[in-house]
Amino acid sequence: AQSVAQPEDQVNVAEGNPLTVKCTYSVSGNPYLFWYVQYPNRGLQFLLKYITGDNLVKGSYGFEAEFNKSQTSFHLKKPSALVSDSALYFCAVRDPNSGYALNFGKGTSLLVTP
Amino acid sequence: DSGVTQTPKHLITATGQRVTLRCSPRSGDLSVYWYQQSLDQGLQFLIQYYNGEERAKGNILERFSAQQFPDLHSELNLSSLELGDSALYFCASTAGNTGELFFGEGSRLTVL
Numbered sequence: 313a314q315s316v317a318q319p320e321d322q323v324n325v326a327e328g329n330p331l332t333v334k335c336t337y338s339v340s341g342n343p344y345l346f347w348y349v350q351y352p353n354r355g356l357q358f359l360l361k362y363i364t365g366d367n368l369v370k371g372s373y374g375f376e377a378e379f380n381k382s383q384t385s386f387h388l389k390k391p392s393a394l395v396s397d398s399a400l401y402f403c404a405v406r407d408p409n410s411g412y413a414l415n416f417g418k419g420t421s422l423l424v425t426p
Numbered sequence: 427d428s429g430v431t432q433t434p435k436h437l438i439t440a441t442g443q444r445v446t447l448r449c450s451p452r453s454g455d456l457s458v459y460w461y462q463q464s465l466d467q468g469l470q471f472l473i474q475y476y477n478g479e480e481r482a483k484g485n486i487l488e489r490f491s492a493q494q495f496p497d498l499h500s501e502l503n504l505s506s507l508e509l510g511d512s513a514l515y516f517c518a519s520t521a522g523n524t525g526e527l528f529f530g531e532g533s534r535l536t537v538l
Contacts, residue, residue: 344525346525346526348529353531354531354532355428355430355516355529355530355531355532356469356516356518356527356529357428357529358526358527358528361525361526363524363525402469406525407471409482410471410474410482410483410484411457411459411474411476411481411482412474412482412525413459413471413474413482413484414459414471414525414527415471416468416469417468418468419468419469
């Protein structure tokens with residue numbers, strides 16, 4: 313089955329510093345990878361996706377992600393964190409065996425402190 | 427605003443009862459997915475419908491069922507509710523196979 317893993321339950325970073333939220337994947341075939349963000353009591357919002365092409369994918373709110381095939385990773389990054397970036401971040405992989413549903417990681421809570 | 431509407435936002439009920447959650451997808455989206463989010467299980471895919479027909483099943487219990495109507499709205503039916511069914515239930519829709527799903531705000535179910 314297509315799956316992703318997020319090894320960190322929580323990431324803490326100071327405002328203005330770069331942030332990285334880690335994700336590794338396990339798939340058969342070419343991966344379709346996604347990042348979503350969830351603010352408290354809200355639904356998930358799409359940030360970015362990798363299907364093919366450049367390994368560096370740019371998304372919403374200044375976020376980007378780097379696809380690394382050799383390390384089977386798809387880490388989410390932002391050069392300068394904002395307090396308003398504090399939220400729950402989910403990595404996901406599309407599963408063609410489940411109607412192209414997304415299989416999500418367990419999520420990483422990002423806390424950006426002033 | 428994702429364009430996906432879910433009702434009710436909150437629901438409190440008792441064990442053994444039955445509830446129905448409703449989802450209206452984005453205009454033009456034919457595909458609807460249902461997910462359950464809980465602290466212990468995370469985000470779990472339950473079931474997908476495409477243009478009125480069931481397309482894929484995930485970790486959906488036999489006590490749960492869903493359907494998609496001709497106007498493309500979908501309903502998730504949860505019966506014989508147990509305490510462990512307390513969770514946030516999300517609906518998501520998409521137009522095609524590009525991948526990204528658009529999520530509603532969710533329905534929070536509390537079973538007492």
